[in-house]
Structures are given as C-alpha cells and as structure tokens.
Amino acid sequence: MKRLIVFLLTISTLPVISGRAQQRLAPPETLIRNATVLTITHGTLQNTDVLLRNGKIAAIGKNLQASANARIIDGTGKFVMPGIIDCHSHSMLDTINEGTLAVTSMVHTQDVLNTTDVDLYRELAGGVTTLNLLHGSANPIGGLNTVVKIKYGRPASEFLFPGAMPGIKFALGENVKQSSRPNLPGVPRRYPNTRMGVEEVIRDAFTRARDYKRTLDEYRAAVKNDKNAIPPRRDLQLEPLVEILEGKRYVHAHSYVASEILMLINIADEFGFKIKTFQHVLEGYKVAKEIAAHGAGASIFADSWGYKIEAYDAIPYNAAIMTRAGVVVSMNSDSDERARRLNIEAAKAMHWGDLTEEQALKLVTLNPAIQLGIQDRVGSLEVGKDADVVIWNAHPFSVYARVDTTFIDGEVFFDRQQDLARRPELAKERAALEQAEPNRPATRGQSPQTPRRRPSGHEDDDIEVEKP
C-alpha cells in the first residue's frame, strides 16, 4: 500500500504530456517610450510610455520603469494604438460556405482553419490582431464562427481567442436567394428564392428550436429527480439555435436592405432573442432607430456601394448616422485585402459624416470588441488588458501611416525592420529553389503542378466584380 501511494505521488509530479503545444515562455517585457498613445477610452496621451509585461498592458504613464532585461522601444514620433479587430473575416478558412442547405447551423468554421494563410501576415502588417472568422452568406442560417488572435506561425489551438462568446452567421437578401444564379432548365433551385422565403426559413428553424428546447428543458427538470430519465435525441442543427434562445450564442446577421433588417428584428423580438450584430447592413441608416432600440450592433463597410442592387442605396454616411442614433458600429473588411487598411476605413467616418476622432477610433477597436464580447480583454489601451498593441509611424488615420510593429499578448508578430532584414535571405532561398531539380520544367514542356489557390480579397464572400 505504501509503495502504491509513493508510486502514485511520483507519477503525479511528472510533467503532464498532453496533446497541446508546450507552454511557451513568457514574452520579454517591452517598454515603448515617449509615444502618442491612443487609449480609445481615456483620450490621447502625449509623450507617454506603455509597458507590456507577461502578455498584458502593465502600465501606461510618463517615465515608466522597466526591468533590466526589458526591450526598450523609442516611441518618439510614433503612435500606439490597440490592435485592430476585424468583425467580418474569412481569412484562414479553407472554405466558407456550406451552401447546400438553407440551415447549416451544425457546421463550424473552427473545423476548417488554415494557419498557413499568408494573408494573416499581411493583416498583421496592417495592424490587425483579432479576427471574427465567419461562415459565408450562402444561407439564411449559416455555420458557427471562430474568434481568433492572429498568432501567425502558431498551431490553430493558440489562435483561439480565450473566452470569446460563441457566435453564428445568419444571412439575408440576394446571396441567400441566389438571385445572381441563372435558372437552368431541369436544375432545382434551393429554397428560398425570395425575401419571403428567407423569413420562413428562419421562422421554421426557430419554431423547431423552441420545441426542441422545451423537450430539453423537460429533460433537465426530470433528470434532477430521476437520473435515469431519457434525454432527447441530439439535434446538432437545433442545438446552436437553442443557445441563441438562451442568450448563449451571438447572432451576426449579414443583411442589406431596410425591409430585411426590420424583418429579422421582428423575428428576434417574437422568439425572445437579441441580434448581436447586423453585418454590412448598408441600409442601416434608413432604420437606425429600430436597430438602436433592439440593441443590435452594426458591422459595416466604410464606403463600398453599388456592386449589386441591394448595395445601390449604400452611403458612406452610414457609420455616422447609426452612431448618432446610438448603435454600436464597427468597420469591417470582409476581405483579406481591405483588412490591411482598416485604419483608413475608420478614418472615412470623419470624412463622411464628421464623426470625431474618438468616435472613429472606436469603430475598429472598442466597438468590434463589444460586438464579440471580448471588450474586457481587448479594444483599448488600459492597464490589465491584453497586450495587443500596434506601433504606427504616423497617426493611423493618415494615409501616409505605416505599421512598425504589431504585438499580440506582448509578443511581436510583425515588425517592419525584421521583415526588411529577412528579404535578402528569402530572395536567395527563392533563387535556390527555382534552380533545384524538382522545380525545373520537364523537357517535354510539362509545367510543375501548383496547388489550387482559393481566390482571396474578394467582396462579400462570393462576388467577383469584373475589373476594367
């Protein structure tokens, strides 16, 4: 017995070998000195230091002290801002649309993460640190989202944003109706084909979810008294919808025209749940008071318009009108290309609609954090928040500005000087690879096979706009 106890004690002290990556060493302490600090929540601080320690913002103030082995960055002339949060992204997803059914709440973007997507690096270079990875807009009720920090180079598990509220993608309008697809003879069309049908799909799904929730609730009550009570058969499609009804899952609803925005608000009110955000919502300015009254946020394009009929009434004053009506507004990209310059997208709300700098900065920091339920950790520069911090060489709202360094949890994930320093070595490596035997064209003219590329940088999931 004693030997058994000793044995058990011994093995319990051995390091646990788990399937996860080894615990990483804490990143070095970093002190950014004498910068202009855009805190978002406490104004703009001149000639101020920011101390990053153990992955958090440890201090913000003047003449801060750091430990002896800290990395000191001279922030004179630089601007420090929280990492940008992109509320509508399809980066690092091998596929985005399970478009075969109108309700695909059982599919999860987390199952198709591709950490090697180079556009992640390009987004880091644009000062973005967090992404809301959404299912596409093929279905009235789409798949589940994944909120990630862009820890490019790490395994997928390290990307997942700790504690982010789970969410789901809904979509309304032309993409869902497949209105741009031609009617082919003999090829059945997927329901719905009109905005009437879009409503009915959602109504039907929530009606079934409500009934399913009732059986779940009955089981939960019954099992308290009888542990042999038989649980209802699991329904993976309805479970996320029950979570919505119970306030445990956020709804992010792609929408364009005023009629469908109001339609979804009415359904949500009827079934007793809240829409967390409308996405795109380019006619949101027409129904701003209704959106505000419901309590939904809006995640929009700054100024894209006219690419399809439902975007024809889009105006770049959308952010300003909705902000003034009390809606929490964020600017998003829905594009790996646009995600690199969300700083200017936010600034556009000062040009069109005259939002203040403070209001405009929130559009890509605190507001998207609120929309994703992560505002306790990110979205502003405050002591105790995650060290997701970006150093810019000019005010981020200047078209001439450029990112110097991007930190996530206090670690450098992009640095322009490091990037420049690596270029000669990478150029040599490329030249060597081009000369290597397997990469030479075969004598008979066969070209080397290249992997199929997913088209990137396109608008709104599946629109390919013809370029001149």
Place this chain on the structure above:
Amino acid sequence: MRVLVAIVLLAGSVVAQQIGNPTTQEGVTPPRGTFAIRNARIVTVSGPDIENGTVVIRDGKIEAVGANVSVPAGAQTIDGRGLSVYPGMIDAGTNMGLVEVPQGANGTVDTSEVGDLNPNAKAIIAVNPHSAHIPVTRVEGITNTLTAPTGGLISGQAALINLLGTAPKEMAVVPQLALVINYPRITSAGEGFGGQRQQPANLSEALAANERQVEQIRKMLRDAEAYGRAQDAYAKDHSLPHPDHNVVLESLVPYVRGEQPVIFRAEREAEIRGAVKFAEDMKLKPIILGGHDAWKVASLLKQKNVPVILTGVLTLPVREDDDYDTLYANPAKLQEAGVRFCISTGDAGAEVRNLAQYAGMASAFGLSKADALKAVTLYPAQILNVADRLGSIEAGKMANLVITDGDLLEIRTHIRYLLIDGRPVVLTSRHTELNDSFKNRK
C-alpha cells in the same frame, strides 16, 4: 400580344427609373463664369506651391495664377483663406459611366462587347452622363477619368471625359484617346479565356495557345494597315478600284500608324514583356494598364520608354512569397528607376472616388508626397497626352480645380469647392441626398 409587350416595356422603364434617381443638378450644366480664388494656398503641381495666391478663371480656362494677380472686374470671388487649391485628379484606368450595377442589373452593364476583336466599340458612345457614380466621384476631387471598354482581345477605344455634362459630347475631352488591348495571358494552369477551368495544359500547349491569340491581334492590325494604305491610294488616285469601307478596320488606322496610343492591359511580367515587344514589332505607341509586376521589368520599361497606368496599389500581392508591401511600393520603385507612371484605382466606377487613398498608400511606402500627388494629376495627363490642358494649375489649362481645407490626399480633408471646365459644380450626389433624407429620421 401588344398589351403584353407594353406591360414588359413599362416594367423595364420602371426599373430604369429606379436606378440613377435624378439629382437636383442633373439636367443643368452650370455656365462658365469668371472666378477668382483669392488668398489660397495654390498647389500648382508643375511648380512650387504658392503659399498665398490667386487663381483667375475665365471662359473655362485658368487665366492667371500667382501671388500677385489682379482680379478682373465682375469676377465672382471665392475666399481661399485657410484653403488649398489643387488641379482636379485624373484616374486613367476606369470604366466610369459604362456600368451602374455590375451584379444583378445586366441592363446597366456596357463594358464588354461580344467577340474578341472590337476596335470600333467606342466607350464614349455608351457613357451614361447621369450615372450616380459620376457625382459621387467628382465630389471627392476627381475631375477626369479615362473610361475604357473591357473584354475580348481588342476591347475598343477609351475616352477621356470630364465628370460633368448632360451629354457625352459635353463630357468628352478626347472622345477616342486610345485603343485598348487585353494582352493575352499565358495560363499554364489550363484556364481558358474567360476563366473557364479546363484540363491542365502543359507549358508548350499554353504557349502555343497564347501565340495564336497574339497572332489574331497581329493579323487584324496588319489588315488595318493595308486597309489604310488602300484608302489613301484611292483618295490620291480615283482611277484605282474603289475599296469598300470597313468600320472595324477603319477604326484601327490611327493606332496602327502610331498616331494615337494603344493601351495594353497587362499585369504579370510575361504579359508586360509580351506587350512591349508586340508594340515595338508593330510600331505602336504602347501604354501599359495594370503593371502589377512593373517593378520587376522596370529597366525594360525605362529603356523602351513605355509608361504605366498602375492599378493594384491596393491589391494583394499575387505570389505567396512576395513581400507584403510589393504592390504598395511598386510606384516608388518605378519612380526610382525612371519609369513614367501614374496611379489608378483600376476600378469600374464605385471605388474611383478613393483615388487619393491609392496615392497616399504609395507615399506611405516610399513615393514622395509630391510625386504621389503628381501620380494622380500631372503624370496621368502627360501619359494621356493632355498635359497641355490638364494636370496642373497653369495659365492656359482647363479650369479643373478642387479647393480643400487640407492635404488633398488625406482622407480627413474635406472638399469645399469644385470647378470643371471653369464651371462651378454643386457638391451634391446620390449619397449626400440620401444622407440628408435619413440623418434626422426620428
């Protein structure tokens, strides 16, 4: 049957009216006036800035520019204190006016004619002066666009337009400025023309297919050259047999004779090299449109003096291992290599209003601020051979001017006044009107 036709026509016209709701100034071309912008900072672009000066405009032209310029009696004055005057911006790579809604409203799309060889498709014919895109764009300080057709191998002829006017004739600065050719891409992944995926071809097959397409263009240009000679011969000597007219070949004659430029859409290195060589062989005056790989072939472009209308400053780098700022830095690299270039959005219409942002980004990555401004004013004017009329604030040029409260390229700047062809343009658009309608909705 007639009732049915009438109903269909009525339905079509209802849709047509819904798109492009008339704005207040649509049917009215403001008259040319005599204006003086006084006490403003004048950014001439062609010379040093004038910190406190006056611009006098009369009969559609800039009459005088300087620190001490007398104001003509009766001139309407604009108080320029605290404001800056710039030449209107020019985007040389658009389809402005040819498409209203690209997806879902095919009736509004007039960019691409059917067939591969359409040199006689003239963009100016189809430009819609009442497109909502036009006021939306000009209120941001873009006064001119080159509007080009797309599609096929020879797309048609591009037009340089003022973004003001109630009819194409009023808008046209140069109605047929350039021929537009899509230089054929070598697609070794087996992508057929038009983007259909076929079986992966091998390289020699792809090269052969590419050469066949180039030969199609070459043959038509040679036919046009011969046609031109035949017409000229007959004109000199009516005893010769009368050669029939051919609208297609007729339209090509000025271009094959090198009298007017030929724009080659070419983005990748292989196409740029191919286009430059083709133009040299056929004795054409080439301009490259696109030029994403132009930095790679800068010395060739410099040596052959081929200018580039650079689109793609805000496009993702194509190759995974390209530097993250490859396309941001493209303009700066060309400037350093001495290649002539200008910056364009490369957009069909809706995004053209952001032209300043493209220039600004180029400056964030190496291009000087002064050169970034030139890249959207004087350089496009020079490349399109209209620098005698546009691109800078100099006496004698067209009065296309934008007056701002700050740096024209910065997004936080506001436009205060706009003049096109010496006519004052009201700063309203479909977007300002929708804003006014809804901003106070309670």
